[in-house]
Amino acid sequence: MRQVSRTRENDPLEYMLPLRVEAEYFPMGFPLQISTNFQPALDPAALMWSRFPKLFDQPAMRLKIAVSSDSTNALPAGTPILRGQEHLLSIVADRANFATADLDTGFAHIRVSREVASDPAYFRYHFLEPMAYVLIAARHIAFVHASCIALDGRAVLLSGASGMGKTCLAYACARRGWTFLSGDAVAVANAGRSHRIVGRPFEIRFRHTAARLFPELAGFPRALRPNGKTDIEADPKALNMKSAVEGTASRLVFLDRGLDRADQVATVSLQPLSSEEARRELEQGILFGDHSVRERQGQTLDRLAQLPAARLRYSDLDTAELALREFVGTGA
Numbered sequence: 001m002r003q004v005s006r007t008r009e010n011d012p013l014e015y016m017l018p019l020r021v022e023a024e025y026f027p028m029g030f031p032l033q034i035s036t037n038f039q040p041a042l043d044p045a046a047l048m049w050s051r052f053p054k055l056f057d058q059p060a061m062r063l064k065i066a067v068s069s070d071s072t073n074a075l076p077a078g079t080p081i082l083r084g085q086e087h088l089l090s091i092v093a094d095r096a097n098f099a100t101a102d103l104d105t106g107f108a109h110i111r112v113s114r115e116v117a118s119d120p121a122y123f124r125y126h127f128l129e130p131m132a133y134v135l136i137a138a139r140h141i142a143f144v145h146a147s148c149i150a151l152d153g154r155a156v157l158l159s160g161a162s163g164m165g166k167t168c169l170a171y172a173c174a175r176r177g178w179t180f181l182s183g184d185a186v187a188v189a190n191a192g193r194s195h196r197i198v199g200r201p202f203e204i205r206f207r208h209t210a211a212r213l214f215p216e217l218a219g220f221p222r223a224l225r226p227n228g229k230t231d232i233e234a235d236p237k238a239l240n241m242k243s244a245v246e247g248t249a250s251r252l253v254f255l256d257r258g259l260d261r262a263d264q265v266a267t268v269s270l271q272p273l274s275s276e277e278a279r280r281e282l283e284q285g286i287l288f289g290d291h292s293v294r295e296r297q298g299q300t301l302d303r304l305a306q307l308p309a310a311r312l313r314y315s316d317l318d319t320a321e322l323a324l325r326e327f328v329g330t331g332a
Contacts, residue, residue: 014111017066028187028198029055029246030136038067041117044124045132051202055246056189061106061135065128067117072096075115080126086290089134091127099131103138103289125226138289141187141198142300145284148181148199148247149173151328155197155247157186157304159281160255165317168210169255172317173324174241180204181244190300194248195307201243206232213317251328252307254281258315268319270327271311278309 011017019035023042026032027049034045076093083090087104097116101108108131116123137143146159147170158166167183174180181199189196208230211217220234236243258267273281282301287294310327314320 014066019064019066024060025049026052026054027132028136028141028200029053030058030140031056031060032063032132032135033060034063034065036065036067038065038114038117040120041065041067041112041123041128044120044128047120048124048129048202053245055198056140058140059106061108061132061139063108063110063131063135065110065112065117068096068111068113070096070113072113072115075119075122082130084288087138087293089288091130093126097127099127101131101134103134103293106135106139108132108135121223122226134288136187137297138293140191141189142287142297142304144186144188144282144301144304145184146186147183148186148197148249149178150181150244150247151178151325153248154250154328155181156251156253156324156328157197157249158253158255159284160257161284163257164255165257166255167204167206168213169314169317169320169324171204171206171210171214171239171241173321174236174239174243176321177242179244179247180236180241181247186249188249188300188304190296193303195250195304196246197249198246199244201236201245204234204236204239204241206234208232249304249307252278252281252304252309253324253327254278254309254311256311256313258313268312268314268316268323270323271313273309273311275305275309278307279305281309 019037021039022035024033025045029052076097080091080093087102089101091099097112099110110127110131144157146157147166148155148157149170158169160166170183181201183204187198206217208222217232220232222230223233224230282305287297
């Protein structure tokens with residue numbers, strides 16, 4: 001049999017492109033195998049996921065990252081577009097930078113320029129995190145946009161619109177002895193009925209204005225993220241926070257923060273919500289994939305909404321923490 005030489009001319013689709021740099025990580029506790037032809041493409045993966053232990057015994061998902069040797073001399077203009085149909089999902093920035101995920105098989109492919117792969121913040125935000133997390137969520141979890149802290153083993157999800165103070169309130173609780181699980185997103189396992197959750201406890205990200213509330217944050221670096229926001233990024237260990245990777249959700253709290261005014265009297269109210277009201281609040285979660293995947297994620301949120309839930313209206317972090325402490329202490 002005649003051996004076909006592996007040249008660019010007879011492999012225009014890059015099926016045979018060697019991706020010899022390999023690594024395995026466990027984002028949110030699930031195995032993910034990555035292969036690439038460019039070592040720096042693994043740097044943000046290691047930063048995000050190297051400290052996650054393997055929590056779930058599931059077949060590994062696969063992610064291939066092909067980095068072009070051609071130079072574009074610039075990052076793509078504009079924001080990459082994410083679209084999906086049935087079991088396929090794609091991200092397109094331009095003709096040199098794009099990605100595709102097959103949610104049925106647990107496989108994704110990223111093809112980017114050297115400039116994109118060499119920019120950790122851009123590559124992570126627009127390509128690496130989305131591809132990894134859609135593979136995981138399509139099979140195993142539903143994501144909730146929430147912070148998460150726990151007291152005496154009872155985890156509380158703090159959800160709400162952007163600007164409601166989720167991360168600041170979670171940190172304020174952690175400063176008072178709560179366990180920190182996540183500052184911005186929580187994974188709720190599909191399997192079982194135990195409300196098992198996995199957080200992201202290895203980093204915490206604040207708006208730059210949080211330094212006015214917590215002076216100790218002033219010494220941490222500020223970073224301009226690809227979405228245009230300036231954040232303070234910190235390792236919870238450096239803030240002496242007690243943390244945990246996983247827990248069991250026991251309460252849902254939806255935040256409604258009042259205006260921050262120096263002359264404002266501290267006020268707080270905790271209004272119970274029905275499971276129907278809680279489920280409507282959770283609709284902000286983005287469901288994706290084919291009908292069966294979306295239905296499974298929806299069922300996970302249905303179960304989560306059965307937990308005791310309340311709306312917390314507050315203007316002061318200290319009184320809010322006390323209200324949460326009392327809420328968690330009532331019942332099992």
